[in-house]
Amino acid sequence: MSATTEAPETTTAVKPKLKTSAMIASFADPGQKTAAAPFGHALVKAAEADSRIVGLTADLGKYTDMHIFAKAFPERFFQMGMAEQLLFGAAAGMAETGLIPFASTYSVFAARRAYDFLCLDIAEPNLNVNIIGGLPGLTTGYGPSHQATEDMAIFRGMPNLTIVDPCDSVDIEQAVPQLAASDGPTYLRLLRGNVPTVLDEYDYKFELGKAKVLRGGNDVVFVSSGLMTMRALQAADALAKHNVDVAVVHTPTIKPFDSATVLAELNTDRLAVTLENHTVVGGLFETVASAVVTSGLGKRVIPVALPDQFLDAGALPTLHERYGLSVDRIVAKVLAELG
């Protein structure tokens, strides 16, 4: 376009304020209690206690909170470049020498781009490599290239792999040392930056492989993981104002799944709802559904999950509302189900 010296045409109409979103916007509510970079700080703490822990990233150190570790342990941090196959192949090689690698990238690149390396080099020999996946599910408005809406579906079929979907900073801080201590590979759906602190309000401790009942309730039971546990708790509070009594069961470990705890909670007359930051295909809902069917429990379960489609770009609050992950949408869905 050629430059012009003419003044732009002025208009008296007021333009509507556009809603924008940073690529890795925080999903914390305004004024919510948060913790900064809980994964990075937890990894530093774990590494102080265990000299075998090393950190790797594929050009996303700053965006996966790995930079905290890199600064604390520069000699134990390895920048592998924007090369995810190398990242996970090398992590496997390091584990073969007795180290405990934490290797970070975005979930989309771990799940879609480097799957063969995770599968054959890490999971098949059952190595203690901890895969740290940023931007799980719908935690960026950047579009399908960065929205890992199907990461759990992809990873659930991989033998030996433990999958953890933490709710908040408490989960992450407590999970990191347990991931390091557990044999075999793990995948952490990372929440990074200023991460909400939610579970400190409950009598709760993260235990790898365990589901926990956060609150009881007589009318509805929510089974949730990841940031949707935060939304489940908020929705439960909102539903109380409608005289609906909601229980919340938090299942941060998706695989191996704590079927016993969840099935015991589902074996009642309450309305059962699963809530996940993931496509309705192959994630928490289907994990619960298969546990229900296998046990012979004839129980209807309703999913709150992302639709089976490529999602729009846009601001995160807009998209969470659009695709049903917002508190308002959850409340409306439950009230509609209860009639």
Add this chain to the structure above:
Amino acid sequence: MTLSSTEAAPVSAPTTERIDRIRAAAYRIRHNALTMGEVQGQGYVGQALGAADMFASVYADQLTYRAEDPHWEGRDRFLLSTGHYAIGHYAALAEAGIVPVAELETYGSDDSRLPMSGMSTYTPGMEISGGSLGHGLTIAVGMALGLRLQGSASRVINFLSDGELDEGSTWEAAMGAHHHQLGHLTAMVDINALQADGATDTVLRTEPVTEKWESFGWYTQRVDGNDVGALLAAFDNIAAVAAPVGRPSVILCDTKVGRGVPLLETREKAHFMRIEENEWQICREQLTAGYEGTAA
């Protein structure tokens, strides 16, 4: 010797005694491979024969290991990323005393520790599970980093094939090894110019291979991979020139499928070679005659 590199060979040539010792090991490795091939009646015998001199140079001359303790911490690591070359690798592991020679005839059978494609979970001395090509060098980079971090003096040698140069991950690893200055990492590329669908230059042209590795910052030598003296000299050059300055090294080995057995050398080149029942004895006789320098 057909050493070709931008840098001249700085060290004296390997002694005749050393070359003879490795040639003898290569002969036994080829013999072992024929034993395994006969059990199957077909398979990757051609590759094993072609790469036998490379395996012999590594196991009989280069690697530090303890046959009775294959997982000994101080060992050098040899990574086979071409899983289908396992027949050659098992033959070498038998020569090295890590796998009993008598066990070789279980190759590829149910419940054998020697599956058709090499896997670390099955076989002592097998460092990684190959098969999905283009993985080995990425793992080798991590092993080299891990060993160095822990103060180990162990080396890492990755055996790969020219077909694996098709895989982008190989080049990710090549960049990583140079970036991290992994002088204790050596890649050996078997250039037999043959892939599953045919000749390498008809499948995906990888040449010029030497220039590619040099441009990635590797100390690069291209040799006749069936010339034991050339292979040993290449390793000596690496120890003298590349390893001390933290430069990863690659030996590009031009080999001949079926090498050592004229019947198979002249057969139509095939990734998966079929050999008739009555031909195995002929193969063995030709191998021995060639090794002893007498006509079959």
